[in-house]
Amino acid sequence: MIVQLSGSVSDPNNEILNGEVHWGDQSIGYFGMDEFQELQKTHHYALPGTYCIKIHLLNSSGIVVKDSAEVHIDYLETSLSNVQSEFFTKTSNEFLVLTLNLHTYQEDNQNEKFNIIADVIGKLNIDFVAFQECAQNRNASMYSGNIRTDNMALKIAAIIEKKYNKKYNFIWDWAHYGWQIYEEGICILSKEQPLDQESRLVSKSTSKDDITTRKVIYGAYQMLGRQFNIFSAHLHWRQSLNDEEQNNQIKALKAMAIAKEASSGEAITIVAGDFNGNPTSSYPYSEGYTTMVGNGDYIDAFLAKNPNANVIPADPRYYTVGGSLPGRIDYIFIKNNDKVNVKASQILFTNQVIGVVSDHFGVLTKLEVVQ
Template identity: 30%
Template structure:
């Protein structure tokens, strides 16, 4: 059984930033997630580096500290920077897990890789071991279906090429920036992955909102693990307080 949470944090761009971090950490502690995939995990460019490229104010690192100090839980963190916004904010993607990370890697999926190009997209991979079983986990953040320079289909093709030897016990979770009704979503149907929202008849639920305030479903948990699934929206502003401009997704795979 695997408990998976994914959320585009929109960190440091939301009001009550540290309150949001605490709410997320408390939810992780309460639910004991095996895998937490986070996007738009930000940090200030000029603060001190703690380890690897992670700075002291890195949003995922702050959550890791809260889990450790408040809840006596040790979650391992893998984060990498995708780009720098406005010369000040370093944005990246992360995986948090209480389990051992056997391997880790990150790669650009975008054609654009210049540090201050906002269209840059980089995804991260971790091979995670739970109860003697290895799981290949990707936390992802893709371009919109077509944003003028980057196309989702090109990024997804590059992603598939990267992960083709990492597809056993696969979890791909994050912000795909494509709605389940879009043409680009059909690329998902050409894989052997299960969309947990569709498998549980929840794909109609909005995980974010477009510029007109219309609900869109663009955040997903995909897996090729055969079993029973459960799917719940988190931090939806109704059952739970909103902590981002996206909703979280909780997927249970058993």
């Protein structure tokens, strides 16, 4: 939330030395004589609210002029005008799934981005959300269980409840430290209460100080007369030609899903998250994707509706992550059976659609339960 203050200062006696802008949030801006004729000051507010902005002009003896104005600051309305029309309506047997890597508190204007994410979930009434790099500071106070007061999912759920009067529950666990100070985790957010839940290591490493340490979180939910087995995953990238860690993590994830299906009967299995594997990369760096879908166990929901997404050379329209190594690495995988149809799938948090909230762009998918 940015406020721009503009104006001018008249000082015919040349007694004013400098000025101060007190923004009302304990921040102070300063300006000198060279700015009096055309004063332009910009300030960023971290939180919405009503603030009293005060101007102080000072001479050698102290404050000689004061002025103030009260302003109400709020987030801009999140526009959904570029979201595909299919996502705005749901039949009685359709539901929405979103996956998004939240980038572990590394974003500027984090509260505004929380608000955008909450708006999308609240306005579209998304049923299941898989978060990765859903973090909390290791020094923050405890809220409940293993959840700290600054947990990113907790923040987003609170905004949704306040703005949309919708109660979202979430399950969360963390695998390793990010940037040394964050407990970096995976999460499933849903309006439904989980019937069962588990987080499980899928990596060789178990050390919290090792970035290759990875967990998958699972939640079972009852909805639309069916059981849904939802998994949120954040797997490691392949580091060398002979590195099998990513493949092994994917195999462990698939084995976990099979075990949960065996114990739950006719469940619908959805695996979502950041797999750090790009199907358009050169072999063997594309192998992780093949390990997930190659034997036909799972359908890549986005590919089902965007059949050119894996064409080489890669099309930037299909990237789900930016930065120095852009590509398509975030997925919603559906167990390949006759229980679910893919109705729509869109990359969401880009400047062309919603706006950027992370270094990842998220994938939203609409699915239909086959009755």
